[in-house]
Amino acid sequence: MVAGKRQRGAGSPLDGGWGWVIVGCCFMVTVCTRAVTRCVSIFFVEFQAHFGADYAATAWVHSLVDCTTMLFAPVGSLVGNRWSCRVAVMLGGLLSSCGLLLSSFSSRLEFLYLSMGVLTGVGFALCYTPAITMVGCYFRQRKALAYGIAMSGSGIGTFVLAPVVQLLIELYSWRGALLVLSAFVANLCVCGALLRPIKPHKDEEWAEGEGKESSFTIEKVAATAASTVEKPRPSAAEEVVLSSCFLSFKEYRFLLLPDFLGMAVSFLFLATGCSLPFIYLVPYALSVGVCHQHAAFLMSILGVIDIMGNITFGWLTDRRCLKPYRLACYVFSVAMEGLCCLFVPLLQSFPLLVPFAILYGYFDGAYVALIPVVTSDLVGPQYLSSALGVVYFLHAIPYLISPPIGGWLVDVTGSYMATFFLSGAAMVLSSLILSIVSGIRRCQRRVSAVAEDTKHEPLPTIASDQSECFMAVAS
Template identity: 60%
Template structure:
């Protein structure tokens, strides 16, 4: 099936347009149906807490489990996309996510919601999210950052639109009816999956493991005595699986990817708690409920602007070679915003914070798949994104409870926000140090090569001078000999 798919969309290079814009639209809708719906689950918290008579801590685990399951199962989505079909993977994810939301509308306990809304819906989102993002990278090269900016803006736009709609649905049909309608809405992932037309580019064909043709040319009479569990078949299939797995995940040994993966852990830890605790912090410092909600709206809208504008800017010729640096600057700026947050204790001071944090949050979210593609290449992008989003899982799961524990222990939000800020700054500094070390190593190797070339040139010139001198001496001897012979004859 994979070979047939590759034959349908055979291309020497990404088309940078055409059907690629339909892929961008499909990915945009996927981010609405996955990330935006995940953010809107927090609107159900008060309803769940009131209906099941549970505290905030136990209810908050629902959101953590959804986020964790989405990122933890991202490699599974990449595996299905690579070995079966990207279209089938996204459609299967839509069915699972829809089933989880529909089953959640019949929940009788929080444990039921942990499994249906947390695990099952999160698994469905995982099967859809990373393959859709990887498909954008396969269709775009020159305008990759802009394409990702448009596609990833679905998270902010979806949150901005869905949040009041979900609240209206809860008021009209209760939380059970709202979850049932959301389950039907998420079925649109199946439509998005149908848009993901497969394409195989030159880089993909170069990374496909080649097996000798004689291994596949087996006569019918040779197949008859073989059973389905023949040891020879097992050995051959194991060999094929190992070679395919090595081709897909050999980027794990790349030093650049290892550094990026470690930095992602600290970045994910730092960014998650702010979305949970910004509104409670604003209420504690005297901001009204309407103003606190407006801060989140500002953050969501500016997040969209950051997605698109930063993607467009980093596609310009002057910045295209420096997208890695732009990414680490965006992460570092969000970290600085978190460090200054404890001293911002009025609505007028928190508004600029929402603008700044929202813009740079949208910026680095757009650049995550772009930087990953620059590090590992387009052929390994799907598998690499699966690993990158997998690394988000544990920080997303533990960072909100840890931040809450710090608030309960210290009685303020200062320690929580400082830890988030330093975590994101460390992520940026780690990438910066790795880039500087690589540049120093490259400069040293270039200087060594230039010294070697200079020595080679000196040695060559010396050899040529020596040979020319020898030839002149030889001609001088021959001249003297001829003169002596002529004198003797006389």
């Protein structure tokens, strides 16, 4: 009996133990992927001056890194599901390190599109989603806090790497800085080696009933769709091929949920606006007379406050009073981030840009930490890997086109006002869409619950009333 219990506990999420090592590995993965991607904006002026390109052409480097990372996020989920998250992260670390190494020898801007934009982006994609998924496998009760700590690597990495990268550029030029970043990103292989696989038991229930309604809805819709068509029994030779197809179908059942579809639309607008400030904050600060060191320091401020947003929102939304309102907290943080961007054109000095960096960084850390949490709450832990792959995939096209559009607006208007207005409006619209969809779905659930209660009213009461009437007439 004791041995059986030990065996069961060894395979179940522990909310601690080796789970904190997984959190540390995911932390380093976010440092090496998202923080390095943010620091590409520091190379913006260097690339523009060396290659003699305009804003729009130079912005394609950053947008391709972001786009490829998100576009290939489902591939990272697929590799993690088919083999293991360890294999995915180690392979991604090797590819991304090679991409930065090749970028340091680039002689044309188009070569940077391939080496840094595509190769490094594919490597980041193979690392990012599997590492985040592993945290959800090891944590249930303290999931939001674990994600907050893990995702804070983006902010801490930005805080540390921004001035370091600026110093490396001044000492060794942008080529030497990329060589150092290539060696740093190679640490992803070490992080991947520490990702110990875990296989929770199928009969294990989610903590505090979390995700039961979503799981039931997914299973019910999938069962209904399967029962409507009567299919002939496949032969033994065909069963092997069909099993892999059905496995893929089962992994993406959550796509049938209306709540997930509404969230997917809001993610498209969020991704359109959220990347622009990280690309154009430093060039905008330089354009209003802020020196290079202070402009890079703005990114550091944004990064360190990002950490506070990650951890504090993760801790707060794990509290019992706020746990049912995680989605509302996410919507609020996105809306506040959009409002901050709308006021950027009024801030034309370093002391005025500091409050923007503080507020934007805090709410950016808040919503980034809550994305995997609200996704897990919606689809359930068993679909988290595939769902995160789809969620980050939806960021791909906006990440690709929004930076060049922002650069084109700068080239046309001669100022950054339209670019930051685009960023703020997109994020405010994202929060509004998700609020409206959530409100409509909540009303529909209430109507359905009332109708279900009315449908199942106890009939014995009516029958007893009728019998009493007959007895009265008879008497």
